[in-house]
Amino acid sequence: MRIWKENKHCILIKTPELFDFKTNLNYLRRDPNECMYEIEEDRITRVIEINHLRTLVRISEADSEYLAVEFLAGGKLESMEDKKAIVRYVEEWFDFETDLIPFYKMGSKDPLLEQAIERFYGLRIIGLHDLFEALCWGILGQQINLTFAYTLKRQFVEKFGETLEYEGKIYWIFPSFDKISGLSPEDMSDIKMTKKKREYIIGIAELMAKGDLTKEKLLYLDELKQAERELTQIRGIGPWTANYVLMRCLRYPDAFPIDDAGLINAIKLVTEMERKPTKEEIRELTSEWKNWESYATFYLWRMLY
Template sequence: MLAHVRRYAEEWFDLDRDLAPFYRLTDADPLLREVGQTLRGLRMVGIPDLFEAACWGIIGQQINLPFAYALKKRFTETFGSSVQHEGETYWSFPKPEAVAALEPPDIAALQMTTRKSEYLIGVAGRVADGTLDKRELEAADWAEAEKRLTAIRGIGPWTAHYVMMRCLRMAEALPAADVGLQHAIRIAAGMDRKPTAAEVREQARAWAGWEAYATFYLWRTLY
């Protein structure tokens, strides 16, 4: 049991990754130098469970972060399970089998769109029956993982790269169309407009092999 908890924590906080090469990159990169020095030692907090990561990506599509957090909380407290400890309630994320058995109106009642409700149920079914498997995705390269994920209804490039970053730990993941990332680059680069997704990808060529960490660090500058 202790070994399982330790391994979960190592995966959750990405403790197996040597960040020294990343900091050599940030020290040499004008856009990342300051944030790399300010946040040195910060590791990317992950979402080890594939179903939860996919759901979080779907829930967060095209809405602001506070509302996304509110929806995830409602989703978890409505369809998940809980334990009581010393007067506090602790919730676990819903199981895919439970969500797969729902109907779209069940989820839409939480102020989720009908389409997102359908997406969540569809992903739940794939995870529950094994057609969407974390180990298989981890064994693929990032391009193949992106292809497999975006073949699923409701998962576009942004959600796929979010899952690849936070769950599959693929260092090359880059949600180039992410508004937050574009805003962070605009501020760091002193631009008078947000960069396009194509411009983000061009900028990220300098971060090869560390695109996910560069994204994570730039996101943190917005808080």
């Protein structure tokens, strides 16, 4: 756990050296239809669920070395364990524990990455803490553009999620797998996703409600391919969705959605290639990325928006 301290009003968390808060905020602003947090005046406001608590927090840059986490509404953090859990949540969300020096050393000499690193220096892979949310987001985004995926997520969250209210505003909590596991596809029929996607999401919720699928079980596995196999055995989860979740939620550094349309378009953009590169060409172009595939992919995605 990183260095942190508290005062009367907030918790202060020391940031890593290679971290730029505004660069990460700009990533979080990428779609105005995002419903899980609000960004105003360079401050993020969102509900965080830890242990037995739901608390509304506001995260901002205290100075060049610390993020400030204010507590606005919801459950009060009284125990040291709860405060440490909030610190761990923020650290994981912004991936503070990864040392980016080796990535930047490799990427600054890589023709695909050098431009992205220069433009987005200090960017971290913004995580998805909750496994169910990560899997739902992966399924919602299958074979559609990002804008429509955000629309579907908002419809899903606003129909089945819960809320905290603060100063006349509503802040959303992602639907729980327990709640979704009790639904039928017809219960979700007014959300503009395919029936197959509705079935996939309910099926995943049922697995999680039974305890057959957990974040802890996946993190216990020894290697990426083993975790990928576990996920792709689940109906509705192919290699792309599995690697997306392995990257954003389970933090595998070598997760690599090689067939991702966004990755392919970013490679075309950077290389000024007019045709779609073959998988063999992608493997050759990315041969120096070993154990940095996730970060390299994330930075190239950022080139597109």
